[in-house]
Amino acid sequence: MRYVMTVSPDFPPTKIAGWYIFNTWLQRQLGEHIHLELYQDFASQRDAIRADNIDLIYANPFDAAMLVRERGFVAIATPINISDEAIIAVSADSSIHEVEQLQPGTRIATTDDPDVNLISMIMLEPANLSARNVETQTVDTYVLVAKQLLQGKADVGFFLRDAFQGLSRMIREQLRPLVRSEIHVIRHVLLAGPRLQARHDDLRQLLPAMTADTKSNSVLVSLGLQGWELQGQEDTEFMIDLMDTLVD
Amino acid sequence: MQDQERFAMDDMKPENVQEPYTTHLLHYYDGTSRHVLVKDEEVPFPEGKLIVSRTDLQGVITHCNQAFVDMSGYTEEELIGQPHYILRHPDMPKAAFKDAWDTAASGQKWHGYVKNLRKDGRYYWVYATIILNVRDGQPVSCTSVRRKPSRKQVDACIELYARMKQEEAALMKQEVR
Numbered sequence A: 001m002r003y004v005m006t007v008s009p010d011f012p013p014t015k016i017a018g019w020y021i022f023n024t025w026l027q028r029q030l031g032e033h034i035h036l037e038l039y040q041d042f043a044s045q046r047d048a049i050r051a052d053n054i055d056l057i058y059a060n061p062f063d064a065a066m067l068v069r070e071r072g073f074v075a076i077a078t079p080i081n082i083s084d085e086a087i088i089a090v091s092a093d094s095s096i097h098e099v100e101q102l103q104p105g106t107r108i109a110t111t112d113d114p115d116v117n118l119i120s121m122i123m124l125e126p127a128n129l130s131a132r133n134v135e136t137q138t139v140d141t142y143v144l145v146a147k148q149l150l151q152g153k154a155d156v157g158f159f160l161r162d163a164f165q166g167l168s169r170m171i172r173e174q175l176r177p178l179v180r181s182e183i184h185v186i187r188h189v190l191l192a193g194p195r196l197q198a199r200h201d202d203l204r205q206l207l208p209a210m211t212a213d214t215k216s217n218s219v220l221v222s223l224g225l226q227g228w229e230l231q232g233q234e235d236t237e238f239m240i241d242l243m244d245t246l247v248d
Numbered sequence B: 001m002q003d004q005e006r007f008a009m010d011d012m013k014p015e016n017v018q019e020p021y022t023t024h025l026l027h028y029y030d031g032t033s034r035h036v037l038v039k040d041e042e043v044p045f046p047e048g049k050l051i052v053s054r055t056d057l058q059g060v061i062t063h064c065n066q067a068f069v070d071m072s073g074y075t076e077e078e079l080i081g082q083p084h085y086i087l088r089h090p091d092m093p094k095a096a097f098k099d100a101w102d103t104a105a106s107g108q109k110w111h112g113y114v115k116n117l118r119k120d121g122r123y124y125w126v127y128a129t130i131i132l133n134v135r136d137g138q139p140v141s142c143t144s145v146r147r148k149p150s151r152k153q154v155d156a157c158i159e160l161y162a163r164m165k166q167e168e169a170a171l172m173k174q175e176v177r
């Protein structure tokens, strides 16, 4: 049997090689044939999930609900010390210093990253803003979000925290974070599908043990992860419940 | 859903609340009551955070996050095992919570603005969502997530809730007669 693994399209482009290395490592460990399929955007990845083409996915928390509750995926592991946090930033010389100063018609630059968009829109609610009274421009990358701000084409930009911190220093110094989320429990999670059922326990053994030997540890390094920790099904259900309270 | 008899919670303690404050007697759904001490001082919602708690089907707190603990003024040990009405503020109309319970019990999401009472008598406003947690088709618990509310909506609620409280008081008087 040939399985398919995929990765939430919001992973940093610099980690593409890392995911191929991880896949090679995983195939060797499991003795299975796994093909890594990367999608350009969330929409095409969701189509593949709905077509039952995916067996293993490093999933955005936003998609975890659909994967677990509709497609029978189960949680395996989550990366240690990494949670999805959002930063809403403005251009450094912007007259906006608090969210509450923002007015209806505010121009937002953002990507299609669904959990960052969700968290960021919630952080705009204190200004009485919602999808109904803002103008949203969706661009392909966080660098382009920054560019929209610097060129005065947007008033605020939504960033994944790690992506914001990964911007070049020159760009970052021309931006100013307005508000940062501190939610902690919204996290990417590695989920395995029903066809891989027989290997779920093996995955639960292999992944947390990666830090134990130097070879596997170098695989983690190439992914930019400190390690994997097991994620129980109930932890995932809890995160999904939480996400559920945040979407209308 | 709420139908368990329990011991009354202790009155709020003057040593935890700085003067000036007012004293109110609250009657809870389970027939118990306690005195709460209330100050007219708001604590702002923490920027960028979510206040999260989970309860059993009777509304007893089973889990809460750090933001919840910090904003309530209680310790986690003081909160776990207590009914969620530990945070009930006398300015909140009963009807708001009845609606929350009815909506959540029917499996729908409830949203609303809530004024909560802290251990130190101060208050904080939240925009709350409550959902029923369903596992294998069975309701097992409730989750509530609160976020920073818009001031405009809070101001509207202050008026609305004051009117609702007046109506509730008028109804009580009629019943007594």
Ligand SMILES: Cc1cc2nc3c(=O)[nH]c(=O)nc-3n(C[C@H](O)[C@H](O)[C@H](O)COP(=O)(O)O)c2cc1C
Pocket (backbone or CB within 6 Å): B027, B028, B029, B030, B053, B054, B055, B059, B083, B084, B085, B086, B087, B088, B089, B092, B094, B097, B114, B116, B130, B131, B142, B143, B144
């Ligand atoms: C998940 C959940 C969260 C709740 N959160 C609050 C809260 O933050 N503040 C509050 O006053 N009541 C909250 N309630 C409602 C209380 O259980 C209770 O109904 C309310 O305080 C009114 O008290 P009463 O039911 O005794 O009239 C919550 C209920 C549930 C199920």
